[in-house]
Amino acid sequence: MNLLFINPSRSQRPEVYGLAENLPKKYDIIILQPSDKAKMHDDFYLRENIFVKHIPSMFMPLSDSVVTIPVFQKWVEELFDTIRLNKVDLIHVCDYEYLTSIFPIFIKRKYGSIPTVIVNDALIGIGNYSFNSLLMDLISSTYTYAFGIKVLKSYDKIIFLYSELAEQAKKLGLPEEKIRIIPNGIDVEKIFDIQKQLNAKSIRKKYGITEDEQVILYVGRLVKVKRVEILIKVIKKLLKKKLKVKGLIVGDGPQRTELEEMAYPMNNHIHFTGYISEEEKFECYNIANMFMLPSVSEGLPTVLLEAASFGLPIIATNIHGIPDIVIHGKTGFLVNRENYDQYAEYAERLIMNQSLTKEMGENAKKHVASNFSWSKVVKKYENVYDEYR
Numbered sequence: 357m358n359l360l361f362i363n364p365s366r367s368q369r370p371e372v373y374g375l376a377e378n379l380p381k382k383y384d385i386i387i388l389q390p391s392d393k394a395k396m397h398d399d400f401y402l403r404e405n406i407f408v409k410h411i412p413s414m415f416m417p418l419s420d421s422v423v424t425i426p427v428f429q430k431w432v433e434e435l436f437d438t439i440r441l442n443k444v445d446l447i448h449v450c451d452y453e454y455l456t457s458i459f460p461i462f463i464k465r466k467y468g469s470i471p472t473v474i475v476n477d478a479l480i481g482i483g484n485y486s487f488n489s490l491l492m493d494l495i496s497s498t499y500t501y502a503f504g505i506k507v508l509k510s511y512d513k514i515i516f517l518y519s520e521l522a523e524q525a526k527k528l529g530l531p532e533e534k535i536r537i538i539p540n541g542i543d544v545e546k547i548f549d550i551q552k553q554l555n556a557k558s559i560r561k562k563y564g565i566t567e568d569e570q571v572i573l574y575v576g577r578l579v580k581v582k583r584v585e586i587l588i589k590v591i592k593k594l595l596k597k598k599l600k601v602k603g604l605i606v607g608d609g610p611q612r613t614e615l616e617e618m619a620y621p622m623n624n625h626i627h628f629t630g631y632i633s634e635e636e637k638f639e640c641y642n643i644a645n646m647f648m649l650p651s652v653s654e655g656l657p658t659v660l661l662e663a664a665s666f667g668l669p670i671i672a673t674n675i676h677g678i679p680d681i682v683i684h685g686k687t688g689f690l691v692n693r694e695n696y697d698q699y700a701e702y703a704e705r706l707i708m709n710q711s712l713t714k715e716m717g718e719n720a721k722k723h724v725a726s727n728f729s730w731s732k733v734v735k736k737y738e739n740v741y742d743e744y745r
Contacts, residue, residue, distance in 0.1 A: 357384070359384070359741075419487055457507055474511040474513070476516055481496030481499065508530055570646075571643055572601060575640065578609030579610060591625055648670075649678070668717055669717050
């Protein structure tokens with residue numbers, strides 16, 4: 357079966373690249389990748405059956421996000437050429453809010469027999485999904501209601517990453533028979549192997565963390581929607597109670613300077629790593645005692661799947677796809693979006709009860725392995741693809 361994947365952004369989305377790499381090699385896959393420096397020598401084989409082709413695009417910063425602006429003529433030409441030369445059996449697209457989701461609709465009008473699938477991690481501007489910006493939320497809501505719903509309805513199958521999103525979609529009038537729920541996957545076997553090889557003692561020394569300090573970890577962009585300042589306030593509260601704790605903040609972004617200034621009085625207890633490699637990120641998971649994600653909006657966060665795979669209990673906001681990963685009281689704790697005090701309360705409970713921390717971490721690891729491993733996710737996608745064989 358020949359599959360054509362369209363990646364919507366400059367970054368490699370797990371709904372595209374992660375899936376492509378974990379599908380069996382019986383599928384021949386072409387990935388169209390937006391690029392501001394699209395040249396033939398940039399194209400490459402990701403694997404023997406996966407070819408990545410770069411297509412001219414521009415990227416415009418908007419709020420804390422980056423919008424892909426495809427060069428329409430080049431994209432349309434490339435799509436038609438790819439379909440003509442490679443006999444594409446199915447087109448797989450990611451995210452309706454990107455302009456790259458429009459092109460398969462043109463294709464369908466010309467080649468009506470080619471099935472199309474679109475995967476989504478959010479319905480922007482709908483319900484309690486927020487960019488933490490009134491302007492962005494207004495733009496998003498207007499786009500979804502005026503245009504986005506029509507785009508989604510144009511696809512043969514609409515895949516959502518978590519259950520709450522599918523329910524919202526049905527309320528918007530999207531046909532129930534088209535909707536499927538398939539989460540992003542994670543390579544749990546790889547993470548388990550990596551964890552066995554890591555030396556926690558040497559990693560703690562690298563980050564200046566003593567053996568008796570409990571580590572609260574955050575991994576992600578440093579932007580307003582993530583509310584990383586809550587973690588800093590949690591550390592401050594815990595230190596006032598004379599608890600031995602350290603905050604480890606992994607990632608970078610426009611809020612970093614502001615957050616570092618906020619954390620300055622606790623300089624020895626909060627460490628900002630900036631952008632680090634995947635290997636170093638895994639080191640941070642390995643030495644953490646718990647993971648905190650106080651975001652105001654999320655889809656189905658890969659960082660939570662990674663944290664759980666490392667056996668970390670999670671404290672996170674009770675929004676969107678997070679409850680599919682964090683089972684309150686079993687794999688971690690869910691906090692209502694405006695209940696800031698509970699982040700500190702749950703962190704203290706874990707610090708004071710190591711057996712609970714260990715039990716929740718083990719539950720989290722089992723939950724992710726059972727429900728989010730790529731081997732399970734791939735089978736669900738294959739069931740969708742098989743409908744069009």
